[in-house]
Amino acid sequence: MTSFSGVLSLRFIALLLAQVVICNNINFLGYINPYIYIVFIFLFPIRDSRIVLLLVSFLLGMLVDMFSDSGGVHAAAAVTLAYARPLLLKMSFGMLYEHQSVKFSNTDIGSLITYVGLGTLLHHFILFSLEVFNISNILLILKKTLFSGIFTIILSILIIVLFSRNKK
Amino acid sequence: MQQIINFVIRNKTFLLFLLLFTISLTLTIQSHSYHRSKFINSANALTGGVYGTFNSIGKYFSLKDQNKILVEENKRLRNELFNLNKPANTSQLDTTQSRRNYKVTTAEVYKNSYSSTNNYLTINKGENDSIKEDFGVISSKGIIGIIDNTSNNYSTVLSILNTNSKINAKVKATNHLGSLEWDGKSPYFTQLVDVSKFAPIKVGDTIETGGQSAIFPKGIGIGTIEKFETDISGDTYNIEVKLFNDMTNIGTVYIINNLDKEEIINLESSVDD
Known part of the structure; x- marks a missing residue:
C-alpha cells in the first residue's frame, strides 16, 4: 500500500511539473496548450474512495491555478471531471466497470480513447468557459476546447500507453 | 435531525x-x-522557486535575442544622448536641489503567458526590492503591464494582454486620449477605445502612454495604428493598435516607481471630497 501511494504522489508531482513548466509554454499557433495533468484523474485507482479523488483533484487543479494565475478555473474543471468519472467509466467500459475489473494497462484502445476523449472535452469545456467568462464568446470557447482538446487527448493516450506497465 | x-x-x-x-x-x-x-497567485516562494530553477536553464536559449534587444536599446539611448543640446558633462551645482521623479528597477521575467484571456507575468523582484502594487512595468520597446500582487521576492504583473487591464493612452501626434483594452484575441494587437471622433488620426500613427495616471510616465511607446473604425454609438473611434513589444518573447523588464504618486493620489482624492 505504501509503495502504491508513493507511485501516486510521484505521478502527481511529475504531471504537475510537466504541466506548468513545459505544457503551459507550448502555445502552439498562439493559444493551443495541452493540459496533461488530467491524466492523473483518469488513472486514479478505481477502487479508491471518490472523496479522496475529489480532494486530490481539487488540490491538483488549485496548484496548476496557482502556477498559471488563473483564479480557480483549473480547480473547478478538475473537480467536475473527478465527480463525473464514474459516469464516464460506465459509458466507455460498460460491463468491465460494473465488475470492477478495469485495468488501464490492458484495455482495448477504443474504450480508452472514448474514456479519455469524453473526459478531456468535458474538462476543457468547463475550463475555457470559466476562463473566458463571457457567453457571447461561445465560439472562442468552443474553438479553444476543440483544438486544445485534440492536443490533450493525443498526449494523454500516449502517456497512458507508454507508461503503463505490462505485467505478463 | x-x-x-x-x-x-x-x-x-x-x-x-x-x-x-x-x-x-x-x-x-x-x-x-x-x-x-x-x-x-504565482507570487509566492513555491511557484517562484520552481519557475526560477527552470528559468535559469531556459534563459540561455534566448540569450542571443536578448542581446540584440539590448544593443538596439543602447543605440537608441546613445542617439538621444549625443543629440542632446545640453553639454552632458556639466555637473550639477547643487545635488540636493536635483530631484528624481521616477525610480527604475530591473527584473527578470520568470513566467509569461499570452494564450489565455487573462494573462499575468511573474517576475523575480518583490517587496524586498520595494516593489509595490500598481507600479508600472515596461520593456525597452514599450509597456508590459502593472504590478498586481507582490510577495517578498516575487511579483505578478497584470499584462496588457488581460481583459481586466485598462491603461490610459493617447495618440502621439494629436494628444487625443483614450483607454487601452484587450479583446482576448491576438497577442500582437490591443484596442484603444474612447478616442474622440474629431481626432485626425490615420493608419500608422504612434500610440503612447498618456501620463494621466500616476502609474506610467508620459510618452512611453505602445504601438502603431493598424486600422480604426467608428464605434456603434458614433461618437468615438475604436482603434486596433499593433504593439511595439513582442509580448510572446520578454526577457528583462523595467519597473517604474513614480515617487510623486502618493502626493498625486492625495491631491486627487482631496479634490473629490
Missing part, C-alpha cells in the same frame, strides 16, 4: 463536489475583477 444526518452521509460525494466547485468558482469570479485581493 437523524434524517438530515442520513441525507448528508448518503450524498457526501455530491456535497463535497458542490463545496469544492463553489470554492473554485468564487476564486474564478474574484480573479475577474481587477485588484481584488487574491489568495491564489
Whole structure:
C-alpha cells in the first residue's frame, strides 16, 4: 500500500511539473496548450474512495491555478471531471466497470480513447468557459476546447500507453 | 435531525463536489475583477522557486535575442544622448536641489503567458526590492503591464494582454486620449477605445502612454495604428493598435516607481471630497 501511494504522489508531482513548466509554454499557433495533468484523474485507482479523488483533484487543479494565475478555473474543471468519472467509466467500459475489473494497462484502445476523449472535452469545456467568462464568446470557447482538446487527448493516450506497465 | 444526518452521509460525494466547485468558482469570479485581493497567485516562494530553477536553464536559449534587444536599446539611448543640446558633462551645482521623479528597477521575467484571456507575468523582484502594487512595468520597446500582487521576492504583473487591464493612452501626434483594452484575441494587437471622433488620426500613427495616471510616465511607446473604425454609438473611434513589444518573447523588464504618486493620489482624492 505504501509503495502504491508513493507511485501516486510521484505521478502527481511529475504531471504537475510537466504541466506548468513545459505544457503551459507550448502555445502552439498562439493559444493551443495541452493540459496533461488530467491524466492523473483518469488513472486514479478505481477502487479508491471518490472523496479522496475529489480532494486530490481539487488540490491538483488549485496548484496548476496557482502556477498559471488563473483564479480557480483549473480547480473547478478538475473537480467536475473527478465527480463525473464514474459516469464516464460506465459509458466507455460498460460491463468491465460494473465488475470492477478495469485495468488501464490492458484495455482495448477504443474504450480508452472514448474514456479519455469524453473526459478531456468535458474538462476543457468547463475550463475555457470559466476562463473566458463571457457567453457571447461561445465560439472562442468552443474553438479553444476543440483544438486544445485534440492536443490533450493525443498526449494523454500516449502517456497512458507508454507508461503503463505490462505485467505478463 | 437523524434524517438530515442520513441525507448528508448518503450524498457526501455530491456535497463535497458542490463545496469544492463553489470554492473554485468564487476564486474564478474574484480573479475577474481587477485588484481584488487574491489568495491564489504565482507570487509566492513555491511557484517562484520552481519557475526560477527552470528559468535559469531556459534563459540561455534566448540569450542571443536578448542581446540584440539590448544593443538596439543602447543605440537608441546613445542617439538621444549625443543629440542632446545640453553639454552632458556639466555637473550639477547643487545635488540636493536635483530631484528624481521616477525610480527604475530591473527584473527578470520568470513566467509569461499570452494564450489565455487573462494573462499575468511573474517576475523575480518583490517587496524586498520595494516593489509595490500598481507600479508600472515596461520593456525597452514599450509597456508590459502593472504590478498586481507582490510577495517578498516575487511579483505578478497584470499584462496588457488581460481583459481586466485598462491603461490610459493617447495618440502621439494629436494628444487625443483614450483607454487601452484587450479583446482576448491576438497577442500582437490591443484596442484603444474612447478616442474622440474629431481626432485626425490615420493608419500608422504612434500610440503612447498618456501620463494621466500616476502609474506610467508620459510618452512611453505602445504601438502603431493598424486600422480604426467608428464605434456603434458614433461618437468615438475604436482603434486596433499593433504593439511595439513582442509580448510572446520578454526577457528583462523595467519597473517604474513614480515617487510623486502618493502626493498625486492625495491631491486627487482631496479634490473629490
